[in-house]
Amino acid sequence: MQYDNNKLVSDFLSKSDISDILDSALAGHRLGLKECIRLIKSDDVNSMGFVANLLRRSLCGDTITFINNIILNYTNVCITYCKFCAFYRPPGHEESYTVPIEEIVKRVATSRELFGITQVLIQGGHNPNLKLEYYEDAFRAIKQKYPEVGINGLSPSEVDMIAKVERSSTKEVLARLKDAGMDTFAGGGAEILEDSVKEQISPFKIKSHEWLRIMEEAHHLGLKSVATMMYGTVETEEDRARHIIKIAQLQEKTGGFMVFIPWSFEPNKTQMQSEGKIRYASGGLSLLKMIAIARIMYYGLIDHLQSSWLTNGIGMAQLALNYGADDFGGTLIGEEVVSATGSRSTELTSDKIIVAIKRAGFRAAERDNFYKLIKYY
Numbered sequence: 001m002q003y004d005n006n007k008l009v010s011d012f013l014s015k016s017d018i019s020d021i022l023d024s025a026l027a028g029h030r031l032g033l034k035e036c037i038r039l040i041k042s043d044d045v046n047s048m049g050f051v052a053n054l055l056r057r058s059l060c061g062d063t064i065t066f067i068n069n070i071i072l073n074y075t076n077v078c079i080t081y082c083k084f085c086a087f088y089r090p091p092g093h094e095e096s097y098t099v100p101i102e103e104i105v106k107r108v109a110t111s112r113e114l115f116g117i118t119q120v121l122i123q124g125g126h127n128p129n130l131k132l133e134y135y136e137d138a139f140r141a142i143k144q145k146y147p148e149v150g151i152n153g154l155s156p157s158e159v160d161m162i163a164k165v166e167r168s169s170t171k172e173v174l175a176r177l178k179d180a181g182m183d184t185f186a187g188g189g190a191e192i193l194e195d196s197v198k199e200q201i202s203p204f205k206i207k208s209h210e211w212l213r214i215m216e217e218a219h220h221l222g223l224k225s226v227a228t229m230m231y232g233t234v235e236t237e238e239d240r241a242r243h244i245i246k247i248a249q250l251q252e253k254t255g256g257f258m259v260f261i262p263w264s265f266e267p268n269k270t271q272m273q274s275e276g277k278i279r280y281a282s283g284g285l286s287l288l289k290m291i292a293i294a295r296i297m298y299y300g301l302i303d304h305l306q307s308s309w310l311t312n313g314i315g316m317a318q319l320a321l322n323y324g325a326d327d328f329g330g331t332l333i334g335e336e337v338v339s340a341t342g343s344r345s346t347e348l349t350s351d352k353i354i355v356a357i358k359r360a361g362f363r364a365a366e367r368d369n370f371y372k373l374i375k376y377y
């Protein structure tokens with residue numbers, strides 16, 4: 001039997017309630033808030049995924065990247081008390097810790113020697129006892145021994161905390177961190193960039209406009225960064241869409257985001273779960289939908305999209321590669337934030353990632369901190 005592939009595709013998409021948006025995306029048009037809300041409200045995840053996968057393929061063919069890295073959660077001391085966080089401990093708590101600089105260097109050295117890592121992702125709590133020198137000394141010490149290891153560091157809210165401790169500006173703090181060796185700005189802590197959401201889940205954290213302002217400052221200083229989204233708490237579909245658009249608007253202005261990483265809230269052992277606000281994670285279909293929507297909305301704007309194995313597991317991350325994701329993320333050796341929820345094992349070796357990518361039907365390639373390909377497997 002002969003098939004007309006183009007006709008099959010157009011017949012398939014024409015039955016969708018979002019066919020006009022998908023056609024527009026395939027024609028390379030930039031989509032706005034209204035279209036984004038309609039995508040989020042639609043249940044046609046398969047059609048979105050189909051189109052997102054075509055868009056991904058047009059950018060990177062069958063190559064899926066990953067990075068060999070560690071996460072260094074340098075302190076769990078935090079005075080911001082986010083209700084979705086199982087990781088932090090208040091100052092003076094018996095389980096609180098801060099990793100000394102010698103230990104930071106030792107961990108980088110060990111993981112470089114054992115696993116050949118090319119990136120260290122450094123993130124932690126808002127510790128009022130840590131001055132800027134701690135971060136500068138840590139970055140310089142790493143760079144002195146391992147100049148080839150990229151430092152992907154800190155989030156806008158950590159930078160804001162350091163600025164408050166130093167009574168300095170966030171711009172000055174960023175400039176000094178860059179000077180000390182921070183290659184890229186890791187950029188977590190966005191959650192949902194809508195203050196009505198932040199008010200409920202992280203009332204003591206910086207507001208949405210501050211997150212965006214600090215990101216913009218970093219981009220102007222030449223620091224490339226990561227755009228994130230944590231969904232699945234109290235936000236509405238419109239809140240999610242506005243978050244996606246705010247990131248797009250900043251990217252149009254600065255071009256500083258290298259990648260978008262959506263991840264789902266893991267409620268285990270958090271205040272939100274104990275108060276009965278959110279009992280369960282939002283699940284796999286939500287992940288596939290957010291990945292597909294991100295690829296469609298950011299096509300031509302942000303090239304890379306991470307499949308989020310950390311909160312959704314390897315199986316879902318493999319599926320996400322068929323819904324628009326092009327990067328498997330990192331090996332994340334040493335991760336402590338998500339593992340504090342006890343949800344699942346939160347580290348992988350590069351071998352396991354390579355096998356997972358290949359078994360999903362793609363070519364695996366290791367990348368560096370700036371998404372430059374290092375090696376195919």
Ligand code: SF4
Nearest residue numbers: 078080081082085125
């Ligand atoms: S998410 Fe970050 S800022 Fe919020 S409580 Fe946890 S460690 Fe602190």
